[in-house]
Amino acid sequence: MTDGGTPRAPAPMRDLGQRIASAAALAFVVLAALWVGGLTFATMVGAIGVVVAWEWGRIVRQAGVDAIMIIQAIAVAAGVLLAAKGLAGLGFIAVVVAAIISALLAFGERGHMAALGALYAGLPAVALVWLNRGDAAGFLAVLFLLLTVWATDTGAYFAGRLIGGHRLMPSVSPNKTWSGLAGGIVAGGLVGLVFALARPELSARHMIIAGALLAVVSQAGDLLESALKREYGVKDASALIPGHGGFMDRIDGLAAAVIAAAIFAIAVDIQAPARALLGLN
Structure with a gap:
């Protein structure tokens, strides 16, 4: 209860609401900037x-x-x-x-x-x-990366909460579970499938595998940032984003996924990286 007698939501629910609001606001800004290009x-x-x-x-x-x-x-x-x-x-x-x-x-x-x-x-x-080369393929490739990482985070969070089970790396991040890892991979693969269904020129097999692999890399990036913060005794990178900490806490998975995607694109077709990522070459 508050001092005025108004019921107050439990702390975890307040935190979740704050996280969702911050994430939605950030996603809107990022997608709007991507759309403008x-x-x-x-x-x-x-x-x-x-x-x-x-x-x-x-x-x-x-x-x-x-x-x-x-x-x-x-x-x-x-x-x-x-x-x-x-x-x-x-x-x-x-x-x-x-x-x-x-x-x-x-x-x-x-x-x-x-x-x-x-x-x-x-x-x-x-x-x-x-x-993001300023063409349709670049826009689609970056959108695919963003949505895959965001879906991975969401899938891992809810799968971990609902299923629970053994911890993934308790010495690094005690809240992450194997079920969360699996949920993130499934979510990433589903994003790839949705893209393939929406765009007939995309291979469903390629996009599902790409989404699942990027989900694994994204969660590895999350764990690496957690290890860094644990090494230096820091809970959050900063307090710039309500409910999330800092930008490092939000883009850790994306940073790893982008680097992995860039390495793949360089290996396949350095002249058309977005098309390489989407399997259009």
Whole structure:
């Protein structure tokens, strides 16, 4: 009860409501930017990448806006802009150079972790803009990635809650279960099936397998970020998103999925990455 006698929802339900509202608002902004495309989408991706660089610094270096963070922010912004202009190769190089400079500036046993911050913030951002080539295939490929990761998170959450069972990696994330992993994989495969049913030119077999594999990679990315936070004794990357923590806490799975998709696309057809991801080559 509140002080005025009005019943108050249980804390878990309030938290869930807050999480849903925040996730819906973020999804709307992301999808709207994707729909507009071009520099609008690139600007949004770059802005999130800059925030992720800042959050990584808070976790690993216990620092806010320092020289390393500024260098990484410039590299992320430059990399995304280059990718938007069709120069993704130079964009990736900018991020790698920032990683090397970060390692030199940090100097010592944590230098490699400073370098990883540049890669974690920059590579997925450049790759996402590179995949979204400004054509129909690019839009569809990025939409597929986003919806697959979001569905994976949702499927894993509800399957874990409803079914429960053995913990997946209790030393890293005590709330994740094998049933949640299975639920996420099924959800990812279903997204692929829906895309195939909606677009006859897409192979159902390819899309289902792609969705399921991306679901596995997405959940691995989630676990890696959990391991990082546990290593440094941090609960959330920041408090920027009500109910979710920081942007790193929201894009951990997407970052891993985007990198995996980019590697696959490079291996299949570097000139048409979106079509490669969708199995159209």
